[in-house]
Amino acid sequence: MIDTAIASLTSGGAYALLGVGLVLTYRMTGVLNFAHAVVGAFGTYTAIVAFEAGVGYGVAMILGVAVAALLSGGIGVVMARWFAEEATIVRSTVTIAMFLGVLVVGFRLFGDTPRVVPALLPGVRLEVGTVTLTGSTLLSVGGVIVLAGAVAWFLAKTRTGIVLRAVSERPITARLLGVPLRTLVVAVWAVSGAVAGAAVTIIAPTRTNDYASLAILILPALAAALLGGFQRVGATIVAGFGIALVELMGARIPAVARYRTVVPFLVILAALLWMQRKEVWDEAR
Amino acid sequence: MRRGDLVLFGSVAAATVLFALLPPFWAFLASSAFISALLISSVGVVYGRAGMVSLCQVTFAGIGGWVVGYLGVATAVPYPVALVLGALAAVPVGVVIGLPALRLRGVNLAVVTLGFAVAVSSVVFVQGFPGARTNDPVTRPGLVAGERGFMVFTAAVFLIVAAALLATKRTRLGAAWEAVRHSERATAALGLSVSLIKLSAFAVSAFVAGLAGGLLAAQLGFLNARNVEPVDSLVVFVIGVFVGAHHVGGALLGGVLGSFFPELLRRLSIPQDVGPILFAIGATHILARGGRGLAEHLGRRRPAAGGDVVVLRPEGGAPTRHRADPGRDLVLRASGIEVRYGAVVALEDVDVEVAQGRILGLIGPNGAGKSTLVDVITGFHRPDAGSVTVGETVLDGLPAHRRARLGIRRTFQTERTVPALGAGEYLRLAAGGHLDRAEVVELLAFLDGPDPDTPVYAVDTGTRRRLEIMGCLAARPTFLLLDEPAAGLTEDESLRLADRLRQVPERFGVGLLVVEHDIDLVAAVCDELVVLDFGRVIGRGAPDEVLASDVVAEAYLGV
Numbered sequence: 141m142i143d144t145a146i147a148s149l150t151s152g153g154a155y156a157l158l159g160v161g162l163v164l165t166y167r168m169t170g171v172l173n174f175a176h177a178v179v180g181a182f183g184t185y186t187a188i189v190a191f192e193a194g195v196g197y198g199v200a201m202i203l204g205v206a207v208a209a210l211l212s213g214g215i216g217v218v219m220a221r222w223f224a225e226e227a228t229i230v231r232s233t234v235t236i237a238m239f240l241g242v243l244v245v246g247f248r249l250f251g252d253t254p255r256v257v258p259a260l261l262p263g264v265r266l267e268v269g270t271v272t273l274t275g276s277t278l279l280s281v282g283g284v285i286v287l288a289g290a291v292a293w294f295l296a297k298t299r300t301g302i303v304l305r306a307v308s309e310r311p312i313t314a315r316l317l318g319v320p321l322r323t324l325v326v327a328v329w330a331v332s333g334a335v336a337g338a339a340v341t342i343i344a345p346t347r348t349n350d351y352a353s354l355a356i357l358i359l360p361a362l363a364a365a366l367l368g369g370f371q372r373v374g375a376t377i378v379a380g381f382g383i384a385l386v387e388l389m390g391a392r393i394p395a396v397a398r399y400r401t402v403v404p405f406l407v408i409l410a411a412l413l414w415m416q417r418k419e420v421w422d423e424a425r
Numbered sequence: 426m427r428r429g430d431l432v433l434f435g436s437v438a439a440a441t442v443l444f445a446l447l448p449p450f451w452a453f454l455a456s457s458a459f460i461s462a463l464l465i466s467s468v469g470v471v472y473g474r475a476g477m478v479s480l481c482q483v484t485f486a487g488i489g490g491w492v493v494g495y496l497g498v499a500t501a502v503p504y505p506v507a508l509v510l511g512a513l514a515a516v517p518v519g520v521v522i523g524l525p526a527l528r529l530r531g532v533n534l535a536v537v538t539l540g541f542a543v544a545v546s547s548v549v550f551v552q553g554f555p556g557a558r559t560n561d562p563v564t565r566p567g568l569v570a571g572e573r574g575f576m577v578f579t580a581a582v583f584l585i586v587a588a589a590l591l592a593t594k595r596t597r598l599g600a601a602w603e604a605v606r607h608s609e610r611a612t613a614a615l616g617l618s619v620s621l622i623k624l625s626a627f628a629v630s631a632f633v634a635g636l637a638g639g640l641l642a643a644q645l646g647f648l649n650a651r652n653v654e655p656v657d658s659l660v661v662f663v664i665g666v667f668v669g670a671h672h673v674g675g676a677l678l679g680g681v682l683g684s685f686f687p688e689l690l691r692r693l694s695i696p697q698d699v700g701p702i703l704f705a706i707g708a709t710h711i712l713a714r715g716g717r718g719l720a721e722h723l724g725r726r727r728p729a730a731g732g733d734v735v736v737l738r739p740e741g742g743a744p745t746r747h748r749a750d751p752g753r754d755l756v757l758r759a760s761g762i763e764v765r766y767g768a769v770v771a772l773e774d775v776d777v778e779v780a781q782g783r784i785l786g787l788i789g790p791n792g793a794g795k796s797t798l799v800d801v802i803t804g805f806h807r808p809d810a811g812s813v814t815v816g817e818t819v820l821d822g823l824p825a826h827r828r829a830r831l832g833i834r835r836t837f838q839t840e841r842t843v844p845a846l847g848a849g850e851y852l853r854l855a856a857g858g859h860l861d862r863a864e865v866v867e868l869l870a871f872l873d874g875p876d877p878d879t880p881v882y883a884v885d886t887g888t889r890r891r892l893e894i895m896g897c898l899a900a901r902p903t904f905l906l907l908d909e910p911a912a913g914l915t916e917d918e919s920l921r922l923a924d925r926l927r928q929v930p931e932r933f934g935v936g937l938l939v940v941e942h943d944i945d946l947v948a949a950v951c952d953e954l955v956v957l958d959f960g961r962v963i964g965r966g967a968p969d970e971v972l973a974s975d976v977v978a979e980a981y982l983g984v
Contacts, residue, residue, distance in 0.1 A: 172532040222713040228532060237666070240704070359543055366533075401543065404540060405543065408537060412525065412528075413529075
C-alpha cells in the first residue's frame with residue numbers, strides 16, 4: 141500500500157500541477173483551457189528534440205518550459221484580443237480548436253511514436269526507511285509545494301494578485317479602474333503554460349509518452365480541477381494525488397487493470413453530478 | 426423545402442451522378458465526404474441547434490460501426506438493416522451520456538463527453554472490432570458492392586437524413602432545440618421539458634453519428650480503433666463549428682473539406698495535417714465573429730436588426746376566442762411563502778391571491794423579493810416553507826414546465842424570446858397546442874407585434890417583450906405572471922401596453938400578476954396592489970389607497 145502510494149506521487153504531483161494551471165486560467169480569465177496539457181506536451185517534446193540534438197540537459201528542459209509558456213501566452217493573446225467579452229463556453233470552445241491545432245502541429249513536428257525521455261535528476265535518490273524516492277518524485281512533489289505556496293502568496297499578498305482576483309470577479313469594473321487587462325491575461329496564460337510544460341516533462345519518463353498520450357493528460361487534470369470546483373487550489377492538489385493513487389491501485393489489480401484509464405472519466409462524472417446536484421437553472425434571472 | 430435547399434439537394438444528386446462516372450478512387454473519396462458530412466450533421470443537431478458541446482460524436486459512430494461489424498460476423502442480417510440497427514444501438518448510449526447533460530451544461534458537459542470518448546476508446550474499441558481479427562469484412566449487397574454503387578448509397582443516406590433534419594426545423598421539436606440553446610429557463614416557462622429536449626437532441630445526434638459509423642465500417646470492411654479515435658471527435662466538432670454544422674450546406678462543405686481537402690493537399694505535396702490546423706483557425710475566426718458557421722456567412726445574410734419590420738395595426742375589440750371557461754373562477758394562491766439564502770431572508774410569510782379575471786400588482790423597491798415570489802409561484806425556486814395552489818390543486822413540488830402546462834405562465838425581467846425563430850413560429854412553440862394562422866395574426870395585432878414571418882432577432886427589445894407576453898397568451902393560460910413588462914419600453918409603448926393589459930382578463934379569461942416599477946402603469950391597470958419590502962408584505966389594497974399610504978412612501982423614497 142505504501143509502495144503504491146509512493147509510486148503514485150510522481151503522477152499525482154503532475155496531475156496536481158496541471159490541475160492548478162487549469163484552476164488559475166479559469167479563475168483569472170474565465171476559460172476552461174482544453175489546450176492546457178497539449179501545450180505542456182509540446183514543450184516537453186521541444187525539450188526532447190533539443191536534447192537529442194545535443195543541447196545540454198538543463199538548457200533543453202528550460203527551453204521546453206519556455207516554449208510551452210510562449211505557446212500558451214500566444215493563446216492568451218488570442219483570448220484577450222478577440223474573446224475578452226465572450227461567455228466562458230465560447231472561450232472554452234476556442235481552446236478546443238486550439239487543442240486540435242497544437243496537437244496536429246505537434247504530430248507534424250514530433251511524430252507519434254514514444255521517445256526515450258531522460259528522467260529528471262537521474263542520480264538523485266532519497267531513502268526513507270524501506271522507501272526510495274526518485275528524482276522525478278521529489279521534483280513532482282516539490283514542484284507542487286512550491287507552486288501552491290507561490291500561488292497562495294501571489295494571490296493574497298501582491299498587488300497584481302489582488303488586481304487579478306478583481307479582474308476575474310468583475311472584468312468590466314477592473315477595466316474601468318484602469319487595469320491593463322490584456323497584459324495580465326497574457327501573463328497568466330504564459331505562467332500556466334510554463335507550469336504545464338514542467339508538469340508534463342516530469343511525468344513523461346514514467347509512462348507511455350507518445351505526444352498524443354501526453355496531450356490526453358488533460359483528462360486527469362480536468363478531473364482534479366473539477367474536484368477543486370475550479371476555485372480551490374488546495375482541493376485541486378489533493379484531488380490530483382488522489383486520482384493518481386486510485387489509478388495506480390486499479391492498475392495493480394489484474395482484473396481491472398485494463399480499465400484504469402476510465403478512472404478520470406468516472407471521477408469527473410461523479411464529481412460533477414455531486415457538485416451540481418442542487419443547481420437547476422442555467423442562469424440567474 | 427426552401428428554394429435554396431432544393432438547389433442544394435439537386436446539386437448533390439448531380440454531383441453524385443458525376444462522381445459515379447469517374448474512376449472508383451473518386452467514388453471512394455466522395456463516399457468519405459458523405460460519411461463525414463453525416464458525422465458533422467450529428468454535431469449540427471447537438472451543438473448547432475441544441476447548443477450543447479459534445480466531444481464524443483465519433484464514439485457514437487464507433488458504436489454504430491461495431492454493431493454493424495458484429496451483425497455481419499454473427500448473423501445473416503442484410504447490410505441495410507444492420508446499418509439501421511447499428512445507428513439505433515448508438516441511441517441509448519447517446520441518451521445515457523445525455524443524462525448528465527440534464528444538470529451539467531456548457532463547459533462541464535464538454536469535459537464529460539471528452540472523458541467518455543477516451544474511456545470507451547480505451548476499454549472497448551482498443552480490443553478490436555468484430556470481424557477485424559478474423560479478417561471477416563462487412564459484406565455489401567450486390568448493388569452497393571462496388572465503390573460507385575456504395576457512393577450513391579452513402580449519398581442517398583445523407584440526403585434522406587439531411588431532408589429529415591431539415592423537416593424538423595419546422596416542427597415543435599426543432600423549435601424546442603433552438604429554445605433550449607437560447608435559455609433553459611425560458612424553455613421551461615413555455616411548458617417544455619428541458620430534460621426531454623436535451624435527451625432528444627442527444628438521441629437524434631447519436632443515431633445520425635451511428636449511421637455514419639455503420640457506413641464507414643462498410644466502406645473500409647471493418648473498423649479499427651484508429652478510425653474512431655477520441656481526437657477525431659474533436660476534429661469533427663471543430664469542423665462543425667467552422668462550417669455551421671446545422672445547415673445542410675455547412676455539413677456538406679465540412680464533408681468535402683474532411684475528405685477532398687487532404688487529397689488536394691496530397692496532390693500539391695503539402696502535408697495533409699495542414700487541414701485540421703486550418704479548421705482550428707477557421708473555427709476560432711467564426712467564434713470571434715460570433716457567428717454560427719461559414720454556411721451562414723456564405724448563405725443568405727441576416728437582415729439588419731430593426732430593418733423593415735411590418736407592424737400590423739391593432740384592430741381592437743375583436744373576437745374573444747381565447748376566453749377561458751367562464752364557469753371556472755379559479756384562484757391562484759401562494760400562502761406562507763418563505764425563502765432564505767443562508768441568513769438572508771428573501772421572503773417571509775408572504776400571502777398573495779389572484780383571481781381569474783383580475784389584475785394584481787406586486788410592487789416594492791429593488792431587492793424586495795418580487796421576482797423571487799414569481800420564481801416560487803412558477804416553480805423556478807423551491808420555497809423553504811409555504812404552499813402554492815390553484816383552486817383545489819396543490820402545485821408544490823411540480824417542476825416549472827408542468828406548472829406552465831397547467832396554465833401558469835410567466836415572463837422574465839430580461840426578455841427570453843428565441844431569436845432564431847419567426848414571430849409566428851415562436852407563438853406556436855409557446856402555445857403548446859395547435860394555433861392557426863388567424864389566431865397568430867390576431868394575437869400579434871393585439872399587442873402590436875410584427876408580421877408572423879419576421880424573425881425574432883430582427884425586432885427591437887420592446888417588441889420582443891410584447892412577443893413574450895403574446896406567447897404566454899397564445900397558450901391560453903389561467904394565470905399569467907409578468908415580471909416588469911414595461912422595463913425598457915418607451916413611455917408611449919408603456920401607455921399602449923397598459924391599455925392592452927387592462928383588456929387581457931376580459932379577453933383571455935386570465936388572472937394577471939404584474940411586477941412593475943412603473944407606478945403610472947400599476948395605478949392604471951391593477952385592481953389590487955401588494956407591496957413587498959425586505960421580503961415582507963407591508964401593504965395591500967386598492968391601488969390609490971396603497972399608493973397614498975405612508976409605509977409605501979417610506980419604503981420607496983426612504984421618507
